Amino acid sequence: MGKKKKKGSNIQKVNKKPQSNNLAQKATLPKDIDSAKARNAEKRKAQEKETREKEAKAAEEAKKTAEQKAAEQAAIAKREEEDPPIKPKGGAAVFHFLDKVGDIFFLNMIFVITCIPIITIGAAFTALYYSCYKMAENKEGTSIVKLYFRSFKANFKQATILWFLMLFVLAGAYVSYVGWYYTDNNLLLMLTGFILLIVSLFFPLQFPLLARYDNTCFTIIKNSFMLFITKFKSWAVVFFAWGGPIIVYAMNPNFFVLTWFFWIVYLFAFVAYGTSFSLLRLFAQLESEQEA
Numbered sequence: 001m002g003k004k005k006k007k008g009s010n011i012q013k014v015n016k017k018p019q020s021n022n023l024a025q026k027a028t029l030p031k032d033i034d035s036a037k038a039r040n041a042e043k044r045k046a047q048e049k050e051t052r053e054k055e056a057k058a059a060e061e062a063k064k065t066a067e068q069k070a071a072e073q074a075a076i077a078k079r080e081e082e083d084p085p086i087k088p089k090g091g092a093a094v095f096h097f098l099d100k101v102g103d104i105f106f107l108n109m110i111f112v113i114t115c116i117p118i119i120t121i122g123a124a125f126t127a128l129y130y131s132c133y134k135m136a137e138n139k140e141g142t143s144i145v146k147l148y149f150r151s152f153k154a155n156f157k158q159a160t161i162l163w164f165l166m167l168f169v170l171a172g173a174y175v176s177y178v179g180w181y182y183t184d185n186n187l188l189l190m191l192t193g194f195i196l197l198i199v200s201l202f203f204p205l206q207f208p209l210l211a212r213y214d215n216t217c218f219t220i221i222k223n224s225f226m227l228f229i230t231k232f233k234s235w236a237v238v239f240f241a242w243g244g245p246i247i248v249y250a251m252n253p254n255f256f257v258l259t260w261f262f263w264i265v266y267l268f269a270f271v272a273y274g275t276s277f278s279l280l281r282l283f284a285q286l287e288s289e290q291e292a
Helices: 002-082 092-115 121-136 144-154 156-183 186-212 217-230 232-251 253-291
Strands: none
Touching (some): 092 121, 092 144, 121 144, 121 253, 144 156, 156 186, 186 232, 186 253, 232 253
8 A cells, every 4th residue: 555655646746747847838938939039120120230231332332433433524524625726827737737647647556456355446436536526626635645545444334335235236137147148038138137227327426426425325326316317418427438448348358458457557547537527517516506
């Protein structure tokens, strides 16, 4: 009998112990949930704070970039105003003419060198026209090289975007032409002609416009097309000055073999300088119409 009581008492003790543990767990469970919620809330607040700090930092960097670009453009405008126009008189006109010839030669060499990386051709064309505008207005100052690289640096981003867009379109024309060559599908040949027509409408004026005005890439492309419609004569001068030799070389490749050296030495800058006079008259007309 004594042993049974002992046994029963032991069973009761064993049963009481887990019950007390369960009650303790139930009692502490709400506290654990509250602490987890608090930790999650703190984590969310930290993430939100970090996001706000990143956004503020990005906005500050964008503001600094915009201010830097505005400061560069203001400095360029100031230097342009300080560049005194050169007005040759009497016998000095001969030396002035020789200076122009020398400037065109050096400008052409710089243009060719800066075109070597291929991706810089757009910026090189823009800088070439910017320098030629100053030469045509007799505002080139003392160094045509400084003028060139000033524009090259200031317009590099936009000019490169426009150049890559044109390369993309020309790549489409090439793929279409290759498809026509191997399949003899006339639809592909028509597509090639259509793409080249689109390029011919936009290309002649987009880099000259960028060299003159500060606009977005979309605005430059749109204005190029609008000038083709409204100022066809000025567009035609630039188009045939650059496109004429390409058409001749396509019809007679041997002629390119005989003349390529002249392009390397002189002709790129000479064509840009010659077309600058027509373009400056066009810009003066547009600006007077806008003021009126």
